[in-house]
Amino acid sequence: MANYVGQAVTTLVGIVFVPFYLRYLGAEAYGLVGFFVVLQLWLGLLDVGLSPMLNREVARARADANGFTDFRRILRSVELIFAGIALATGLAMTLASPLLAAHWFKVQSLDPAQVSQCLMLMGWMIGLRFFASIYRTALNGMEAQVSLNAINVGFAVAKAVGSLAVLRYVSNTPLAFFLVQLLLGLLEPIVLAQRSYRVLPPTTERIGLAFAKAQLITAMPFGLSIAYTSILWLLLSQLDRLLLSGLLPLDEYGYFSLVMALTSAVTLAASPLSSALIPRLTYLHSKGEIDQLIRLYRNATQLTAVLMIPLTGMVALFGKELMYAWTGNLAASTWASNIIFWYMLGNTFLTFTSYQYYLQYAYGDLALNVKINTLQAIIGAPLITLAAYRFGATGTAIVWCLLQAATFVVSPPLVQRKLAPGLYRPWMRQDLLPVATGAVLVLAVLSLLSGDLIARFNRLEIFLALSVMGVCVVAGAAAGSSLLRSYLARMTHLAPTGHQ
Incomplete structure (x- = not known):
């Protein structure tokens, strides 16, 4: 909290x-x-x-x-x-x-x-x-x-x-x-x-x-594995920003910086849980309490999905309206709308791919993380560079989304089947897909009914409308969470029903 x-x-x-x-x-x-x-x-x-x-x-x-x-x-x-x-x-x-x-x-x-x-x-x-x-x-x-x-x-x-x-x-x-x-x-x-x-x-x-030479020598193989993957990750995740800082006029790069600020802020909504989760998973693994580790991992996945899928989905679909309500700059909002959609969709996949890193970190085994990040960088860096020079910010956004979607398809089954056999199917079918389905259905209805919010409302009204819509999407996502349903069932059972 x-x-x-x-x-x-x-x-x-x-x-x-x-x-x-x-x-x-x-x-x-x-x-x-x-x-x-x-x-x-x-x-x-x-x-x-x-x-x-x-x-x-x-x-x-x-x-x-x-x-x-x-x-x-x-x-x-x-x-x-x-x-x-x-x-x-x-x-x-x-x-x-x-x-x-x-x-x-x-x-x-x-x-x-x-x-x-x-x-x-x-x-x-x-x-x-x-x-x-x-x-x-x-x-x-x-x-x-x-x-x-x-x-x-x-x-x-x-x-x-x-x-x-x-x-x-x-x-x-x-x-x-x-x-x-x-x-x-x-x-x-x-x-x-x-x-x-x-x-x-x-x-x-x-x-x-x-x-502390001896202690560092013992600990550094793990650290160097992270250093290597960090280099690859920063190359991939920041290459577009570095290239576009020299390709775009500085005022357009200012607009692009607003996009990055918005999408990064939304993605960081998952970091409070991960910051608490990583040391706790490591502690449980060090104590040999694997069943409790897996239970915590699955519960955290569901809570993250209930929070993040509605949030990223709303920003992806209503990025133009949100940017306008935030900055009051219609030119920046129009320029950024498609770019926000693709980056935000890619970051949705990234949120749950990151859970594979948390599991490997706790187990102290980053071998698959090294291989997957290496392959992603070899494929992604040339594509991002080509997209930046040929299509600008829109091109890099689309490439980013496709890379994160492909990594999400590959990484979870490989990592979970190696470290926690039997986890992948319930993790995907019970913890992730039902929540995503509930959120997507509500988002689809809202996108059809909302119309042009900028033409109809002022900035404050747009923000309030988006907030109400977001609550509806969270409710749809929560309906798909078995963890939250069981919690509500227990609360209902324990609540007083009148004089006995």
């Missing part, structure tokens, strides 16, 4: 404040904000699998009475590595920013010198966020969800309110925006580190600056 509240607040902050950023900065300058998000994801490759390895090690340490002494050594080693990487990232972006500003972006009205300064600040912000990820991983592995989300919400609100105040009352330039982000970014790793060390069990051993 803490994860869902935290994710809901941070997502809401993004949704509410983006139209104001767009108003004060303009579409071209907002394109720099979109590029910052892409750059941050690409430079996440420098993690080389250390964060996921750290997450798994802290979950395993909780199942071992003496596990935290070794974990503290690993944590200190990761801190030293990440500090070096963060420093190198800031320096590299400082040196590269003039060349990027002059030769990569299609700037129309912005000052190239200011673009260069913004890129330099981006490098230092990415380094700081990269270093802060150590402590987010530690808190998540300890299942300290309340503390982690309180900190995340606090900084999300502070960054949004602070940036908007500066844009409105001091300077409406992208440089001012990024300066506020950097100042608050300096505090973030300090607060997270302090909380992480308070949550970890105390130890009498002094760790110092010693490098």
Whole structure:
């Protein structure tokens, strides 16, 4: 619940404040904000699998009475590595920013010198966020969800309110925006580190600056497997954004950044459950409680389906209306409508393909994940590149959707039959398909009855209409969930029926 509240607040902050950023900065300058998000994801490759390895090690340490002494050594080693990487990232972006500003972006009205300064600040912000990820991983592995989300919400609100105040009352330039982000970014790793060390069990051993070579060698094969697949995944998932940043005019790339912000925010609605699920599945596997692991895995699938299929379906079908209600920009909404549909449909398949990764992560066996991601990258990267140059954003969206649909067909049966024989059929037939069927039937009826919402309603009315329609779709999905039906049956049976 803490994860869902935290994710809901941070997502809401993004949704509410983006139209104001767009108003004060303009579409071209907002394109720099979109590029910052892409750059941050690409430079996440420098993690080389250390964060996921750290997450798994802290979950395993909780199942071992003496596990935290070794974990503290690993944590200190990761801190030293990440500090070096963060420093190198800031320096590299400082040196590269003039060349990027002059030769990569299609700037129309912005000052190239200011673009260069913004890129330099981006490098230092990415380094700081990269270093802060150590402590987010530690808190998540300890299942300290309340503390982690309180900190995340606090900084999300502070960054949004602070940036908007500066844009409105001091300077409406992208440089001012990024300066506020950097100042608050300096505090973030300090607060997270302090909380992480308070949550970890105390130890009498002094760790110092010693490098835990033996422990890292033992843990790194798993981490390197994740690093390899992370490289492939970022290549596939961010290649379109990187290519289009140089192919589209910066104002259109600003529109594309809005699409990515919307589709990413919707997809992240599943992350609160997965953030709590991954360490718990790992813990159950370490304890040998496989039946409970499978039960939790199936229940989580149903709950995710009830939430995500209606949400992604509504955004896919009514993306134009939602974008208009959000931004008030009809040109951006019209430009984005088909692109939103294909990306959102692809992300629906991706949501449930990700569950195969959670299962492999818990078992510590990523062999199939490596093979599937390798094949996906070999096929997908050339297709995305060709689509970007020939058909622009619409082409990359269609290719993305087809790739995710094909991966969903292949990955679940292979992974589940290897790690949990007998799971695939009930997982698909009882946990996923009934929920999807209920949601799709309601969506089909609503799409036929809704008509042109933009022509008939104002922005607030459109948002309210979409909200009511979304509730109807969730009800249709919930009707297909055996977990929710059994829960309601128990509640009905336990409810008082009058005087006995």
